[in-house]
Amino acid sequence: xxxxxxxxxxxxxxxxxxxxxxxxxxxxxxxxxxxxxxxxxxxxxxxxxxxxxxxxxxxxxxxx
Amino acid sequence: xxxxxxxxxxxxxxxxxxxxxxxxxxxxxxxxxxxxxxxxxxxxxxxxxxxxxxxxxxxxxxxxxxxxxxxxxxxxxxxxxxxxxxxxxxxxxxxxxxxxxxxxxxxxxxxxxxxxxxxxxxxxxxxxxxxxxxxxxxxxxxxxxxxxxxxxxxxxxxxxxxxxxxxxxxxxxxxxxxxxxxxxxxxxxxxxxxxxxxxxxxxxxxxxxxxxxxxxxxxxxxxxxxxxxxxxxxxxxxxxxxxxxxxxxxxxxxxxxxxxxxxxxxxxxxxxxxxxxxxxxxxxxxxxxxxxxxxxxxxxxxxxxxxxxxxxxxxxxxxxxxxxxxxxxxxxxxxxxxxxxxxxxxxxxxxxxxxxxxxxxxxxxxxxxxxxxxxxxxxxxxxxxxxxxxxxxxxxxxxxxxxxxxxxxxxxxxxxxxxxxxxxxxxxxxxxxxxxxxxxxxxxxxxxxxxxxxxxxxxxxxxxxxxxxxxxxxxxxxxxxxxxx
Numbered sequence: 103x104x105x106x107x108x109x110x111x112x113x114x115x116x117x118x119x120x121x122x123x124x125x126x127x128x129x130x131x132x133x134x135x136x137x138x139x140x141x142x143x144x145x146x147x148x149x150x151x152x153x154x155x156x157x158x159x160x161x162x163x164x165x166x
Numbered sequence: 167x168x169x170x171x172x173x174x175x176x177x178x179x180x181x182x183x184x185x186x187x188x189x190x191x192x193x194x195x196x197x198x199x200x201x202x203x204x205x206x207x208x209x210x211x212x213x214x215x216x217x218x219x220x221x222x223x224x225x226x227x228x229x230x231x232x233x234x235x236x237x238x239x240x241x242x243x244x245x246x247x248x249x250x251x252x253x254x255x256x257x258x259x260x261x262x263x264x265x266x267x268x269x270x271x272x273x274x275x276x277x278x279x280x281x282x283x284x285x286x287x288x289x290x291x292x293x294x295x296x297x298x299x300x301x302x303x304x305x306x307x308x309x310x311x312x313x314x315x316x317x318x319x320x321x322x323x324x325x326x327x328x329x330x331x332x333x334x335x336x337x338x339x340x341x342x343x344x345x346x347x348x349x350x351x352x353x354x355x356x357x358x359x360x361x362x363x364x365x366x367x368x369x370x371x372x373x374x375x376x377x378x379x380x381x382x383x384x385x386x387x388x389x390x391x392x393x394x395x396x397x398x399x400x401x402x403x404x405x406x407x408x409x410x411x412x413x414x415x416x417x418x419x420x421x422x423x424x425x426x427x428x429x430x431x432x433x434x435x436x437x438x439x440x441x442x443x444x445x446x447x448x449x450x451x452x453x454x455x456x457x458x459x460x461x462x463x464x465x466x467x468x469x470x471x472x473x474x475x476x477x478x479x480x481x482x483x484x485x486x487x488x489x490x491x492x493x494x495x496x497x498x499x500x501x502x503x504x505x506x507x508x509x510x511x512x513x514x515x516x517x518x519x520x521x522x523x524x525x526x527x528x529x530x531x532x533x534x535x536x537x538x539x540x541x542x543x544x545x546x547x548x549x550x551x552x553x554x555x556x557x558x559x560x561x562x563x564x565x566x567x568x569x570x571x572x573x574x575x576x577x578x579x580x581x582x583x584x585x586x587x588x589x590x591x592x593x594x595x596x597x598x599x600x601x602x603x604x605x606x607x608x609x610x611x612x613x614x615x616x617x618x619x620x621x622x623x624x625x626x627x628x629x630x631x632x633x634x635x636x637x638x639x640x641x642x643x644x645x646x647x648x649x650x651x
Contacts, residue, residue, distance in 0.1 A: 119419070121381070121417050123415065127406050137621055137622035138590075138592070138622070143627075147627050150595060153616055153618065154577075157578075158650045161599065
């Protein structure tokens, strides 16, 4: 059991209805680094905006 | 020449009014009726609610913008619609009661040829005893003023944590039928960020209390993402973030009442529970504002125009049917009111045909299911579509076809910041296309090419960009119409 999971279990009162998230995937160190990497995030910024614009073009006007 | 009245100056109503001022030929009039003197970019209330932004950064006065655009602004709340006129005139009218300090409680009957109902939500804190900042025991971020109070309460909690006390912070939904789970999701991670920044996270228990049966539902029945050759779910994606940040989640919960320091809630299995708290930000359920409708002879026709929830009935299929028979076609396309071809209801004001999330009841019969969210992007589009339909009718006659924008064919973006700073910020950014899943067109309900979830610094930049872009647009500064809704 990781230290983080152990700490969480200590803080959840007995009989609690808190959801068991122990199976949820944790990001690796590499994923965490990528999330904050400036060059990569600049690319993600433009990709995200391009996706929004594509949705705007596809869905904002549905006139026939 | 025609008189157009827009009720409400939120995202939807304000967008409709600005486009009407652009599209209508001279001689036609546009009047906006809103009880608030200021426009509020509500998504940024989250940052106000953790003290990272001042109220003045998310609001601006409406009157100067409307003056510039030639729009009449009436600071008042609408109280009744008379769609066939009254005893003195056949012209339809809307009754308003002024809220501006210099005319408070004065009334006026405003005639219209076309009406846009964009009255937004009534914040129904009263649905849960003890909920809310006004006489209750919890804070809210629904309005800029609420968010300022929330920031102060959070600051006090952080001071107690710094003094060595352990604290439990609860963020989430204050009723089983709430909507805007995305906003609570965003707020809980902003609180987490604040606690970490203050160096007190280890003494704080942070709980997300939600009516969603599964994490990542967001009131839209969750999403399926395609990632690295696999299909994954928003449930797994959100669960990862909760686990990483050590935020505990209580799912499928209906808050039945709040007492000082204690939330009482029921879960889907029918069991009752309590949760002690030191700080709680719980959102209220939404309903339609209490508008009445009267026929010419004064007969009450409210139930013809409005659903029991107070939202206006439009061109949706309201036939009750089981979840498996819900279809994308049930959702409205034109937002024209039932029985009246000169009234539109847009944004939160229209009555959805049903939920988007799977409907659920507890073992006791309590409804615990998110109501459909209507975020900024769809609300803005609906406002623009109504404005375009009205402009066409005024310019080309009443047979001009309506413009369409169904939430079952329209996408939306939800960007939930989970930290701040241009180099250190982060956000969980989602796009979904369409908002209402269409299982007849897509096996997963949505287009996998445009339905994505990612976490990272870029999302924070997007959130910041949207903040400045939409404030710019709402102020009708040069080129505003080029910024898409």
